[in-house]
Amino acid sequence: MGYSRFDQAMQGRAAWNAGKNVGTKRPLTQKQNWAIRFHLDREGRLRDKALFDLAIDRKLRGCDLVKIKIGDIVAGSDVRTRAIVIQLKTNRPVQFELTADVRATLIAWLERRGGTASDYLFPSRIDHANHMSTRQYARLVDEWVTAIGLRKAEYGTHSFRRTKAAKIYRATSNIRAIQILLGHTKIENTVRYLGVDVEDALLLAERTEI
Structure with missing residues (x-):
């Protein structure tokens, strides 16, 4: 719902998206991934x-990421290789994998962070009993991409959500697999999310012989 142009309270107030790029955010390339990892390692920012x-x-x-609890990813003394969370937006479960390098980083962070299975993995800087806010997460993303010379207007939290999915799609062209991994209820959402267009469809058809 918009605001009436006759509403005196809104006169002179800039639109929330004035001057902002609110379109689809770009996924990161492999080189950009490693550049951010190198930056964070060099700065000693383990969290x-x-x-x-x-x-x-x-x-x-982002809203699901910040609410992860230690118990969601830990089994006994080990970090799980696979886990499941209930998505806030759809209230549906989505399963995901945790690769070896990521598990190693998480183990190092958990050793420093401490806590119990019921604690949030990434606590709020204000209230340690609560989780990091999505706003704080978005600010961190802006810092990371800016640190490696990217324009923060072109990248955001959804860039990270799209990065691995886009890479898997480019390697396999398997939309259904991406739909499952992203937890989308409709495959049309996955098509739009990945930016699949007519050119992608034609290239896939040209590579397929029957």
Whole structure:
């Protein structure tokens, strides 16, 4: 719902998206992934490295990522190779994998962070009993991409959600697999999310012989 142009309270107030790029955010390239990891390693930002690695690997929305609890990814003394979370937007479960490098980073972070299975993996800087806010996560993303010379207007939290999914799609052209990994209820959403267009469809058809 918009605001009436006759509403005196809104006169002179800039639109929320004035001057902002609110379109689809770009996925990161492999080179950009490693540049951010190198930056965070060099700065000794272990929490941020764990958050970044998990964001890329899990392909979750920011609102689901920040609410992960230690018990969601830990079994006994080990980090799980696979886990499941319930998505806030759809209230549906989505399963994801945790690769070896990501598990190693998470173990290092958990050793420093401490806590119990019921604690949030990434606590709020204000209230440690609560989770990091999506706003704080978005600010960190802006810092990371800016640090490696990217324009923050072109990248955001959804860039991390799209990165691995886009790479898998380019390698396999398997839309259904991407739909499952992203937890989309409709495949049309996955098509739009990946930016699949007519050219992609024609290239796939040209590579397929019967």
